[in-house]
Amino acid sequence: MTTLLSEVAIKAALAKGTEGLVVDGLCTGVHTTPVDLQLPVSGVIGVCGPSGAGKSALLSALAGLMPARGSVSWCGQRWQGRRFSLPMHRRSLSLGFQEARLFANLTVAQNLQLAERYCRRPLQEPEREALLDALALKPLLSRPVEQLSGGEAQRVALLRQLLNNAPVQFFDEPLSAVDMPLRIQRIVPALKKFWRDNPALVLWVSHDADELQLLAEHFVHVTEGRVTVAEKPPASLHSENPLSAALSHLTLRVREFLPEHQLLVLDLEGEVLYADRARGRYRAGETVRAMLSAADISLSVGRPSPSSLLNCLPVTLVDSRPLDDGRVRLHLDCDGRKLWAEISKYSYKKLQLKPGQSLFAQFKAGSLQGL
């Protein structure tokens, strides 16, 4: 019943054009100025800001766990108002914590089962399978939660909340203990696909720039006691990935998907790019974000002949910086966009590269990450 009701409410809100989550003058005692927010019915909102700025407190206050004054409503359902606060379990939200907080003395499967029993919108079996697979949890199902490592426990907690599938989902640094390759290459794409198929308003707290850039469509900044909405993460945010200075972020438009080749054809302002191993099902015309590792780019001075490196972009060398390990990091400009490439000092000398020079950057269809 609750599922139906919340879906009806969401549809009504969409029809009326009203906002999903409306926060009006929320005084938490942690943030110096009252919080005002209007957030959409669905979409991933990255919440960022320095440690101790009150990101977790914001989530707790919105969820009703931490007492606060002011009003909060979701698609017309009043969560909080004057001398009124709906208990957390009756708000159509799920709240994740920085610690995994797995239910003790139970197995991983029993933890998931409990979350499913109180699930808000039931999932299809293949969706559940895909999540289990992406989070690499199948081998751990029968394990007591006391025997999990920190990263494993965090993945179970994330899946537990996803299976619960609430219309509003709050996550507090849910991947901070998960290893980097798994995080960006498997989990983030699976999450994007999941929320595409199961629209929800997601507030995702993270310190990692790569994770936020790939996942989030809008951002909420929490700094010096203020909460503001923005289109971009703050410049101070940096990546937790050791390789990260060497990652380029690209915003692309989907042209089409070629099922026979499992290739996604993308458009970068007129330049055609190909991506394989894309996990999500994308519609033509929609905008997607992807990452490209500097080490995956190879450069040639003249226009290269056709090659198995499917992607080729004309770029201009802006400047270069030698690295400690005998390689050179190049800052390239591609029609106003910043690209990073790394090549050996040997190649750099042999090609006689100079700032201002026109080059072609090539990379494999498999190098576009995060799709």
Place this chain on the structure above:
Amino acid sequence: MNLSATDWQALLLTLKLAGVTTLLLALLGIPLSWWLANRRGRLRPLLEVVLSLPLVLPPTVLGFYLLLLLSPNQPLGALWQQLFNRPLVFSFPGLVAASMLYSLPFMVQPLLAAFDQRALPLAQAAAGLGMPPLARLRSVVLPACRSALVVALSMTFAHTLGEFGVVLMIGGAIPGETQVVSVALYQHVENLDYGGAHRLALVLLLLSVLLLLLGRYWGGRLSGVLLPSRKSSVESALEARP
């Protein structure tokens, strides 16, 4: 062992008293402790002091006040007299009421500690997944605090077995009604029947050791016993796949 008929009677009565007291205290103590663990106001320290009072109060003091409270001249005792047509003092139900008060801290203290330290964060996580309060207590809090629960139950049982002062004050020594082992033991000593005293003392000693051992064993090791290990739909779905 060569126990007399009245000794057997006393032993059975003692076990019955401890059993009934433990059961009723569990029904009262679990919700009470959970309610208290969720309290954060100024009232809580005061309530905790009141609840642990029976730990430090001399049993005779407690017994004396209870004797007054439960006597037919007082409202509570009078109500009981009217309802059941017999006095509450010097009866088994009176004994149970007194034992419950006397052993209350032994049920509440271990539970409160475990709820505070272990269960509250988990209950918040459960509420964050939309679980209603009773389901949280049943499916998350109690399984997580299983060992504390076993400790609380066995301590309450063991403590009730050995009570003396309160029982004597409130129940006297009516065989089959209020004469428990500790009182019977005292009467043996009074009558200089040291053999009978030895036998009862040994029985209580063995019972107490056994209970503590059981509490340790069950509370510490046997995880997965109190909860049926039903398979989740995820697990069974995986098994059904080729």
